[in-house]
Amino acid sequence: MASSAPSSSAGDMDPNTANLRQPATSFLQKNNSLDEKSRMVGSFKESAKNQMSCDNNERFTRDETDFSNLFARDLLPAKNGEEPTIQFLLEVVEILTNYVRKTFDRSTKVLDFHHPHQLLEGMEGFNLELSDQPESLEQILVDCRDTLKYGVRTGHPRFFNQLSSGLDIIGLAGEWLTSTANTNMFTYEIAPVFVLMEQLTLKKMREIIGWPNGDGDALFSPGGAISNMYSVMVARYKYFPEVKTKGMSAAPRLVLFTSEHSHYSIKKAGAVLGFGKENVILLKTDERGRVIPADLEAKVIDAKQKGYVPLFVNATAGTTVYGAFDPINDIADICEKYNLWLHVDGAWGGGLLMSRKHRHKLSGIERANSVTWNPHKMMGVPLQCSAILVREKGILQGCNSMCAGYLFQPDKQYDVTYDTGDKAIQCGRHVDIFKFWLMWKAKGTIGFEQHIDRCLELSEYLYNKIKNREGYEMVFEGQPQHTNVCFWYIPPSLRGMPNGDERREKLHRVAPKIKAMMMECGTTMVGYQPQGDKVNFFRMVVSNHAVTKSDIDFLIDEIERLGQDL
Amino acid sequence: MASSAPSSSAGDMDPNTANLRQPATSFLQKNNSLDEKSRMVGSFKESAKNQMSCDNNERFTRDETDFSNLFARDLLPAKNGEEPTIQFLLEVVEILTNYVRKTFDRSTKVLDFHHPHQLLEGMEGFNLELSDQPESLEQILVDCRDTLKYGVRTGHPRFFNQLSSGLDIIGLAGEWLTSTANTNMFTYEIAPVFVLMEQLTLKKMREIIGWPNGDGDALFSPGGAISNMYSVMVARYKYFPEVKTKGMSAAPRLVLFTSEHSHYSIKKAGAVLGFGKENVILLKTDERGRVIPADLEAKVIDAKQKGYVPLFVNATAGTTVYGAFDPINDIADICEKYNLWLHVDGAWGGGLLMSRKHRHKLSGIERANSVTWNPHKMMGVPLQCSAILVREKGILQGCNSMCAGYLFQPDKQYDVTYDTGDKAIQCGRHVDIFKFWLMWKAKGTIGFEQHIDRCLELSEYLYNKIKNREGYEMVFEGQPQHTNVCFWYIPPSLRGMPNGDERREKLHRVAPKIKAMMMECGTTMVGYQPQGDKVNFFRMVVSNHAVTKSDIDFLIDEIERLGQDL
Structure with a gap:
């Protein structure tokens, strides 16, 4: 820092003395x-x-x-x-x-x-x-x-590493415009068009979920983890509104339920919001990663017997690794019976609501009290674009409002119910709506449907290609529900080896080695991870509209090329 | 949604069979x-x-x-x-x-x-x-x-409505690039360059704060409210790490302290995190909006006598309305004496650290345990860009990690300590660093210093212009510490009127009326609000590098033009 630096030419220039009556020539x-x-x-x-x-x-x-x-x-x-x-x-x-x-x-x-x-x-x-x-x-x-x-x-047709992939040109143009407008969502006053676009788009999403007249409330938030956190906050406010004022000590010991395959953000919300992560109870899943409803009911009863108060159940629509859809209707029955808040984490699977062919996988979602849905994943919208949608109107406001006078003046000249800032846990909020709204205009609802159907067809193609292919083992049986295809590649050296610790240990190292080589070569990228007692396997997903069957073929060829000598 | 819609031309086209050995012609x-x-x-x-x-x-x-x-x-x-x-x-x-x-x-x-x-x-x-x-x-x-x-x-030289204003061309170019890259901050794997830029820039910010060697930890978060929330979370984890696992019931009744002029996000954090907003104790301020340290000490002692446990003190560096800087050193003395976490909310005032002339206003900030600093406010970076900086290394990770195997594999080929995702409460995290890094490259540290100094000179110009001008009353005496100039415009019809309820009521309506007319005319925008027992007044701020003295003059002329007949 030098105070003797030359003064900026942005100094006190003589601005044109123009006023608004002069033409801009x-x-x-x-x-x-x-x-x-x-x-x-x-x-x-x-x-x-x-x-x-x-x-x-x-x-x-x-x-x-x-x-x-x-x-x-x-x-x-x-x-x-x-x-x-x-x-x-x-x-x-x-x-x-x-x-x-x-x-x-x-x-x-x-x-x-x-x-x-x-x-x-x-x-x-x-x-x-x-x-x-x-x-x-x-x-x-x-x-x-x-x-x-x-x-x-991340937009390359052979980038399969993340649930968010692809580079949508309309979405990109939308982001360029958003950053040029450089405004903030907290008030209608400084973001009139974006505030209305958000309102209309969120209503449309609620209609698609199936809530009557699309009523309810919603916000775009900075990602699915925060959207899920909102759902827990709102549930707490619904049943124990005094916590807002008095803190968690005003409530009994509250417990939350979510599956062992669900996203870690539910547990994180438990830690952040003061429930404690041990009060987030993990539910058993079937071999395909779907919650076993009977396990939920048993654990609810068990918790009540211990004197805890069951509050909230998260059902995942599209788990991160297996792409599993929890049986929402069965879970909703239990939630109704025991008076629990039902949240559906559709961050990844919510996009399937746009497809008449696939939306049955989320059957029952209209019974949820809240839904997370990330258009930036399966719908190909640029990062970030995540919605938290709530069935009960006014509850986001009740839960989060602090009525800051400097920002949310009641005596403005317009209808201040359009100011959204006091519903959020943020103060300033990034404009995440415009790119999504613009893509919807440009593609139409049918454009999103085609995109979803196509990605699912491609993953079906992959599944059919490798399910009986030599050197591949599927992590779970049967056709995947989402675009997630989970598999082990077994190098020739391991193919004859009996199951046991040695094979497990060797197989555990295969996916990381292949992935490292892929990245060094730069040819393609795909994710891997262990899950429960299963050693490292590949998780292939498709959400990019640039992917074709040839790219799927390329991935398989590449895995075999890199893995054959391991 | 129509299944008979014409199939997209993005269908299974025959992709070129190119592989990486063919030139891209x-x-x-x-x-x-x-x-x-x-x-x-x-x-x-x-x-x-x-x-x-x-x-x-x-x-x-x-x-x-x-x-x-x-x-x-x-x-x-x-x-x-x-x-x-x-x-x-x-x-x-x-x-x-x-x-x-x-x-x-x-x-x-x-x-x-x-x-x-x-x-x-x-x-x-x-x-x-x-x-x-x-x-x-x-x-x-x-x-x-x-x-x-x-x-x-919001970039117009006569937009004064928000703490964030201006349209920086380098920052804009940075945002266009960021959205084209369309990636996510959670791992080095998919954001290698941005992750390193973030790391370097945050270290530089910690050096400027004055922490030895710039050591510590930090993240960009989606805005100052979330950054402030992080500070409370980290403080809780430092003193009561068991809350992460067991919830707030594992801790005694904890209380937080912040001034009555501080940003509402501290109270919001209290509500969200399960402390309860009544356990956020508001401190008295002097007539210029600065915390009175003796009041802090008295309230800490009082809380302890009631059996509560004081945990956290927020000192604001640049309050939202008055632009006041709390006396950090005096507050730090009390925090040390009673073993409390000291957070400095420099969302608005942090930028003054870049100026050798003005950084003394944050004297003592190096004694803070954590700092919020929003480059998107006083430094003119496009929205959003907010940092939470923490003095103790590793504590963000300890507080927030959930070790999700699908995302943060320990067996990657690179040094995975660069993966930042598990430190955050988000999963995906928007790339907020690039525009800021690029602006720093393009302006240099001295460029930011010039920007800060210039904005403060302009507000001094405004203050000197109106402090003795007929028809104006300053909300507080003396030269403002930040660019905030708070004043009432008194229309001629109110000038002779004795102080009393009638005048107060009328004056309360003046700013909203002028603001509404400004917006209808579209000529300029400036904020107003009440504060405590003070009726609506204008809060003028300057953070836009396009503003000149003529724009300040224009604002005053416009207020008088629109307000003279009220």
Whole structure:
């Protein structure tokens, strides 16, 4: 930090004395002449040439704008900052559109793997360290290119590593607009359009769940774990509203139920909210990862006999590893019998509600008190986009409101019931709705349905391909309910070996070794994990609309290529 | 939803059988010919012409690409989808860069206000409703334009409504890149570069706080309220780690302390985490909104005498309304004496640490156990960017880890201590670091310092301008500590009136009325609120680097113009 630094050109420039009665012509005449445009043209021509030479990582030099002598302080709001601003943004867009192109190109690697110490030491001109002095815009553009170069292409058709994958172009455009608008969801006052879009879209989602007239309440939250946490909070508020004021000591010992295959966020919510994770009781599942309702009832009775108070049951619609759907109707029966809050964690499986063919797997969801549903997973919406939906209207407000006068003034000129901020545990809240709303407009409900059906067809293709193939064992029998296909690849050296500790230990090391080689080669990525007493296995999922059967074939070929000598 | 819908062209196309050994030329030859580029050129020329006619809101028609017959299904990954994809994205960028230009142009309105019912009824071709069938890309582009048109320009030099304002061009470019990369912070595996950038940047922030060697721990979280919640969670884990497992019933009655001027998120954290909001004890402040340390000590002693256990003290560095800085050193003395966790909520004031001139206001912050610091407020980083920083290493992990095997495999090929996901209460976590890292590179530490100093100079200018001006009363005496300038505008009709209920009631209605008129006119926006027994007053803040003295003058003129006849 140097106080003697040159003063920024964003200093007290003489702003135009324009007021709102003058037409907005001055800057257009100044900076947007056709001459200026023809310079942009030059850029795109140059760029095309550059791409033709296939040297995509070489820095593209624009002779028109020399960014090496330009700095952040020369951009808007600096005097005469408009031209360099537009030039700089176009240059960034050039980098991004090249990245988009390559993402869908199967001749591009999924990733160019480096260990942390390698990136930290610095890679040819890419230095992560921050310094006191500014860098030129030329270096900033290099940094942008390199950031993408050493990252992971989560939109690549052969990236199968996460439940969220794919790069939807409409969603991407939506995110670019969202960041340009740079606003906040807490009030209608500063996000009128986004607040209304959120309201309409969440109502539509509640209709699709099957709640009468789409009534109820909802919010987008920063991810499924937080959405699940909301569900536990709201359940607590419903049955023990005094906890908000007096704390958990005002309630008896409350217990929550969720399956041993459910997402860890339920247990985490128990820890965070003051229930304690030992009061999150894990339910047994069948061999396919679905809750056994009788086990729920037995554990509810057991808890009551111990003097605890059963409060909340989570049913998972699409577990993380097996993709299992808990039998919601059976669970709902038990919840009604014992007066328990029923939450459905459909973070992963909620998308299947959009498909007439597959939505029966969530049958009974309309009986839930709350639902988590992440459009950023199965519906291909860019990260992040997760909804917590609640059947009872007003309860989010009751649970979370603190009535901060500085933000939620009751004496505004518009209907302040549109201000959503006091329903949230956040104050500021990121605009997660626009990309989703825009995708819905662009694809229609049927577009989402086609996407879901197609991903499930592809996983069926994979399942049929490997279920009887030599060298493969399925982790559970029968066709998967979701796109999750869980399997072991058995290298030839293990195929004749009898079951036992030695084989288990060896097999446990196969998936991590293959995964490490995949990442080093950069050809594809797929997840693995152990589950219960089962050693490491691959979990294949499909949520990316760019995937085709050939990519599934490629994955299998690649596993066999890398694993045959293990 | 219609199952008979035409099948998407993103169907099982025949992907190129390319593998990684083939050069990436095919699509370039196919789609990126110079011919193609000259069509883009046409677009920009046409666009320039359009702008020259000053009709910025008219839909710009490209005769080259007819988007009326193109749909989302024609974009990548569709066969031959590359050309329309690039054309579409460039068209979106055209819309966005026009928006950016106008944001900095003072002849543009800050907003074009409409009531919720007006937007819901639909505005000339802008319909928020979602439908089953897809809309053309032409309509999608209209929707993008209209979304911006009816929104609020938070980057406009006359938008003073929120602590977060401004539109930083580097930060914007960073956000565009972030959404294109579309990944998730939970593991190094899928976000290697971003994970390292986060680590380095957070270490730098800890160094600036003054913790030895920048040691400690930290995370970016979805906003200051969640960051503050983390601080309470970590404090609880430090003193009562058994709560994680057994719940709040394993701890005695714990109490938290924060000032009556502090942000409501501390009280909210008390409610959420199971302390109960009545166990969040509010501390008295002096007339300028700063905690009175003696009141803290008295209340700590009182709580102990009642058998409660004081756990946590929040000191605010930059309160929301007054911009007050609590005396951290005095509070730290008390925390040390009574063995309490000290958190500093520097969401708003943390940025002043970057300024050698102003950082003394946070003197003692290095004694805090945890700090909230939102670069998205005073440092002008786009939303969202909030850090929770903790002095003790490993405690975030201890507090929050659940060791989910499917995500955090210990047997990866790289050093898995870089996987950050298990430290968070979220599972997926948005990439909030890149824009901030890129801005730091581009501005340097000195760039942030200049920004902070300049905003504080502008608020000093405002304070000096109105402190003795007829028709103004300051809410508190003396020069503000932060950029917050709090004042009443007294319309001529109230100037002679004696103090009393009638004047209070009338004055209470002045700010909301002026604000409503400002919004209807769209000329400027500034916040107001009551505070304690003080009726509605204006809270002016400056965090936008586009603001100049002329904008301050404009605000005052506008308040007087709109308020003179009230």
